[in-house]
Amino acid sequence: MSQNGHVKTTEQEGRRQQLAIASDPRVARTRQRIIGACRELLESDRSVTVAAICSRADVGRSTFYTHFATMGDVAVAAIDRLFDSLAAKDIERRAASTLSRAGIVRAGLEELLRAVLAERVFFLYALSAPAAERVRERFTSDLAASLQLTVRTERPDASEAFYRTAADFTANGTIGALLDWVVDPAGRSQKQMIDILSDLLPRWLVDAPLK
Template structure:
């Protein structure tokens, strides 16, 4: 199979609904997490031994250990976005409360998965990893933005998601790498103030403009 063919197959597996595929990926991610947290050497061989999978199985799903780290962070973003959408659609909480709960979940998740963040950012392609994180978060955020601005244009959804995701990821990764005395509570306050008002403020009424 060609390199492009392998990458295509890996992308398909990442989105597969087959519980056996999901379990294998989950076991590989968990094994990598355990090794990172224990400060043991992290290699494909070590991950395979801990996850009880063969090397061929690992490479069917991931090209590198760095890809495992990125997959773990992707899972975090996806799960948090799903929870945020559910809160906005079904909760009696205010927008500001929903945002603060979501940010608290994001920061705690980042702390929980800090070894993955740091491993991915220490890789030679760290800048590409940052872009990947921002792109994945932007894709997830479009669902939240659609829930708040259902009449906006596709161009608005994409632009708002890109703008918000790149700022949030930049601040989040900086904090994960070097908190510099900033507490979780302070970061929640800072990010809440910086997010668009129509995501956080009950008094803001969105005015949709047709730019078509």
């Protein structure tokens, strides 16, 4: 019985992953309604339950579970989009911008911190969930995957081992600092965080000459 249940769960998760990247606009709209409903509930300090999300999003429970296994997964989905969007913008800036590398890094960090603040309710909710450590690992993995594109742009002749290690190293430190700041700013302003993170990033990433 447990083996069959495991197979069913794996199939459901595979289906959810397919829906997450589907190009069907109807699927995207449904997911966006669910994410939007969850955000509104979190911002209003109301009880966040699957029933409440479904009611506000005007979807059935079966539809919710077709797309998401838990409410925590809704928060993760919202933040996944954040990292994907920021990574694409960073690559564009590095390819075409007349800014210095330091200026490009600061612009990217400014966007990252603004986006994190905009999605703060999702970060806080995800970090308060029972699976907070898994969520933290997911955020780090997402950012590392995005950073590999940046590392490849700056160090096109490096090895695959370097790409992965550099991205993992940078993502772990950045996510750790950002999540700590989101939970407890401790008097650190957004500008101060940008200054600190800029100083801590690898110098070849910040000081590399424009090509």
